[in-house]
Amino acid sequence: MRDEKLAAHLFRHQYGRMVSILTRIFGLAQLEMVEDAVQDTFAKALLSWRNKVPENPEAWLVAAAKNRAIDLLRKAKSDQFRIGKVPSGPATVLLNELFLENEVEDSQLRMVFTACHPALKPTEQIAFALKTISGFGIREIASALLLKEETVKKRLSRARKTIVQRSISFAIPNASELPARLDRVLEVLYLTFNEGFHSNNKAILIRRELCGEAIRLCRLLLTKESLRTGKVYALFAIMCFHAARLDSRVDGDGEIVDIKHQDRSKWYLPLINLGHSAMMKATTNGQYSAYHYEAAIAAEHLRAETFEATDWTQILHWYDQLLTLQDSAFTRLNKSVVLMQLGDFAQAKKILDDLVVGELAQRKYLYHSAYAEYYFLTGHPQAALKSINRCLELVNSEPEKRYFERKKTGYKSDR
Amino acid sequence: MKDFMMIFVGADYGTLGLSPDELQSRYGKWFAWTTKMQKNGVMKSGEALQPQVKRVVGPERTVTDGPFMESKELIGGFYIVQAKNAEDVVEIAQDYPDYDLGGTVEIREVMVFDR
Known part of the structure; x- marks a missing residue:
């Protein structure tokens, strides 16, 4: 395929921009009409680009959208459909302004x-x-x-x-x-x-x-002064930190690799740095949200050069902070896994025993896998197998199923 | 060498509800195909057609507005290519990108009138 001349997802990103601009002109009530119009503009672009790509495809699309908007405005004036607020006066001047980047x-x-x-x-x-x-x-x-x-x-x-x-x-x-x-x-x-x-x-x-879209939109929020709050920066940091690990989460065969076995050299440094600078901005006013603590946990994992070097005590501290703001079964479950890493098995088990499992919904299998890990690490391989089987009954996705199957094999052989 | 018209029928992007990403990948395939034809010197010209149809019919020259057919029968465009024979054009048409969308390529030789 030879479309490297076009930026990846050019159409998709332009679509969102144009739908937004046209909606601003025609109002949300006309959203369907607007979406159809943009769709149609793209289909036309496609036909006319068959033989020759324009020098600047993006500008071409923008011009096409603008023309489309003018057409639609004319149509609106001729009263073919009723619109609440059609901009009056020199519409084209207003139109051009709306196509400026910050607008x-x-x-x-x-x-x-x-x-x-x-x-x-x-x-x-x-x-x-x-x-x-x-x-x-x-x-x-x-x-x-x-x-x-x-x-x-x-x-x-x-x-x-x-x-x-x-x-x-x-x-x-x-x-x-x-x-x-x-x-x-x-x-x-x-x-x-x-x-x-x-x-x-x-x-x-x-x-x-x-993931890419979530990051892009979070970034979009940060373009506006009034939206640059600590929470937005902290969420942006979480996304950067997690996204930095995306490539190392699956191996060449598409199998899941857990954080213990990930190739840390594959973690994407520019994103980690971006996350860190977002965290700096997130913490300037000293007000911390759940996003801040989640970002701190993710950062702590990234900081460790090897899995063994992970500072679990610090991570536990962040989990405790997180729980004061947002007490959820999932966070508790994660905390118990951290406690196991620290060798505090009694406390880990107590959390698991007290967990309101229903809250975990489709992620209930993680609860059983945590028990399996607990039993295995405390020398009860039979109980570990029982728990991992329970987990395997509940897990839906195939790669995850295979991941837990491999865990199970480990429990059997590693006595 | 003779001239042939490849007529593209069906696969009307306007009615298929393709997403922007899907449209972009279509574009890539068309561009690649067209470029290949241009490089091989087979491509003479070509146009895409708007889907709106007007029809003039009968001694009264009655004018009616379409659509007259389902979009899968609509002619979306044509290319004129140079080739030795129709079989070669069939070969060229292998790379037409829209078979999976129900599109069809019709190949017709352009008639030459001897003086």
Whole structure:
């Protein structure tokens, strides 16, 4: 394939930008029309580029979108469809301004806040954000989120309907609403990133793109002064730290490699550095959120030159801090694993025994794998096998299943 | 050498709901194919067609607006290529990118009128 002349995902990224700009002109009520128009612009670009690629494809697309907007405005004026607020006066001047870089960012941020509006359900928020901001197609969203295409379509249409019914405004929230609304945005980005990072399935590539998108959008937040809060920086740091390890998490055969066995030389230094500088900014005002502690934990792992050199005491400290802010079964489970590394088996077991397993939902298998590890390390191989079998019954993804099968083999032979 | 027209039928991007990424990968394939033809000197010209159709028919020259057919029957464009015979054009058409979207290539020799 010879399309290296085009930047990777040029269409996809331009899609999000143009949908945002046009929505700013025509309003959220016209979102469907806007998306169709952008889609159509791209299909046309494709046809006219068959024989000759323009010198600057990006500028070509922008010009095409602009022309499209002017066409649509004319059509709107001739009253073919009703729009609440069509800009009056010299529309083209306004149009040109909207295509300036900082205005584009502003429009995209408005779309981010729309996607993460509390009136939408979390599941709808992610699908909607991937579609309208990130330019994913229905098929791509379905495979990235392990959903049926029908389900994605339903979520998208519910989201659009809610936006129209509630007349959600296409705006960055005002100062009084901002903190709560921004929290919601961060949650959605965090979930999107985790979808990409923690699940393992065949469509690994598309899942990595979820991580990439989450990082890109988090970065977009940081372009705006009023959004540069400690939490945003801390979340950005978490993503950088985790993403730095993406390549080392699977081996050449697509098998999972745990942090103990990862090739640490493969960890991607520029991202680690980016994460560290984000952390510096995140901690300037001395207010720490759960994101800060998660980033601190990730950073601590990255700091160790070998697995054996990991400072588990420091990690335990961060987990305890995290638990004071956000007490969840998953965090407790992780803490018990840290305690095992420190040799505090009694405390580790107590946490596991007291865990409200239901909270772990689909990740319940991790609870059994933690027990297996506990039994194995304390010299009860039979109990370890029993627990790992329980884990294997519950685990869904094939690579993870194989990972735990290998653990099981280890428990059998390593007595 | 003779001229042939390759007519592309179906695979109308406008109605297939392709995602931006999918569109971009299509573009890459078309570009590669076209470049190959240009390099081999077989490509003479070609155009893509808008999907809107107007039809003029009958002694009354009645004008009607499409669509008249399903999008899978719609002609999306054509290329004119030079080749020895139709078999060679069939060979060229192997790289047409949109078979997987239900697209078809029709090959017709351009008639030459002797003076």
